[in-house]
Amino acid sequence: MTCDLLIKDTIIIPMDGRKPFRGFLAVDDGIITFCDEGECDLEADEEIDGSGYIITPGFLNAHLHGDFYVFKGLLDNMPLREQYHKTNRLYDLMNEDAMVLSRTLAYAEAVRAGATYIVEHSFRNPGERTIEPFRAVGVRGAVTLDISGLESGLTDLLVENGIDVFINAPSEEDFDYSYLKDIAEISDRMGYKVYAHVAETTWRIAICEERFGIGPIELLHKTGILRRKPVLVHACWLSNRDIDLIADNSATIVSTPVSEMKLGDGVTPIPKLLRKGAKVALGTDGALWNNGADILAEAKAMVLVHSLNSTPGAITESNALDALTSMGAEAVGVEGIGKLQKGMNASFVLFNANSPEICPIFISEKISNLESALIMSAGSRAIDSVYVCGRKVMSDGDIILSDTLGLLEEAGNWLMSIGGRIENILKE
C-alpha cells in the first residue's frame, strides 16, 4: 500500500474525542488514510519527519468579510452605528477587481493563521470571479448569497468548484416579514443553510422590537428560519428565552470577539450557550472591525473576554480549540473537516513544536499544557505550514500559490488611486 504523504512520529491533536498522541498521519488523494498512535508501514511519495511538529485539524474562520480587508484601519475608534454610513460608502468604491484583490489578501492572512475553511459573508459578489480568491490561496470555504444571487446561476458554479453556499438573511434594520418567510421557504426547498448577523447591538434589537413587537430571535422563530438551523453571527444580546430557542432549534453561533470588543458591541453569552448544548464557531469578521484575519488570535480573545466578563475558565483553551475545529465544523454544518481521523479531509496545521512561543511542552498521563500552548502562547508565527485537502498551501509564512507581496503592492496602489474619494467619505 502506498500514499501521497506520510508524516512520521509527530504529536497529533485529533479533536475526535481521543487525547493528543504521538503517532503517524498518512494522506492519499486529499483524504486521511491513517491517523493513529504508533507506526504506519505505508510507503509514501513524500515523507516528513514530524518529530518537531504538533498537528491540529485546519481551523475554520466562520465569519469574514474579505471585501473590507483593504480598508483596514480607516474607520477605527467608533461604534458600528456611527461608521455604518461610511462603511457602505467605502463598499461602493469597489469594483470586481478590487473585491477579488481584497478577498485574496484576506484569505492569505487567514491561511497564515491556520484557516483551511473560510466563510465569506458577502453582500455583493464579483460574479464568476467569486471563486478566484479561494483558488489563488488554495483554501476551501463558503459564500453567502441572497435570494437573487441564488437564482442567478452562480450557485452551480460555486458548488462545482467546491465552494459551499449559504442563504444570506438581512440584519435587523432590513428585516421584512415576508422576505424572512421567503428565505425560510427557499432554505427548506433548496437545502441551503441560512446565515445572518443577529442581535449584534442593542440599537439593532430596538429597531426589530419597535417594528415587530418582538426581538430578532423570536422573529426568526416566528418566520420559520430558526427551525432551519441557521448560523447566527455575533448574537451578543440574548435573553435566556433566546438561548433556549437557539439551542432547542439547533441553531448555531459564530462569535467574533475581537470585532465585538473593538466596536463595543457586547459579549456573546458563549458559556451559557455551550451549557445549553448550542454549537459555536469563531470568525474574525471583516478587517475594518478586526484589523486582520488571524483566527488563532480570535481563539485567545474568546478565552480572555469571558474570563473578564465572567470568571477565569468560563471558556477554556479546550473550548476555544473545539470552536476552531470540530465544534466549529458542526456549527457551520460542514462535514469531513475539523477532525484528524481516517476518512476525513486532509486539512491540517503543522505547528513548530520547537518555537520559543510553544516551548516547553509538558505532557503527562493526566495533565498537559498542549492546548494552552497553542491557544494562549503560539500565535500564528509558530505555524510552520498549512495543508488543505492534502496540498501544502502555506509554508514558513508564505502563501505558496500567490505572490502576496505583489498583491499588497497592488492594493496599496489602488487605495492611493482613490485616495481623494476615501478622504471625502472619512470627512463626511
Ligand SMILES: [Zn+2]
Ligand atoms: Zn459581519
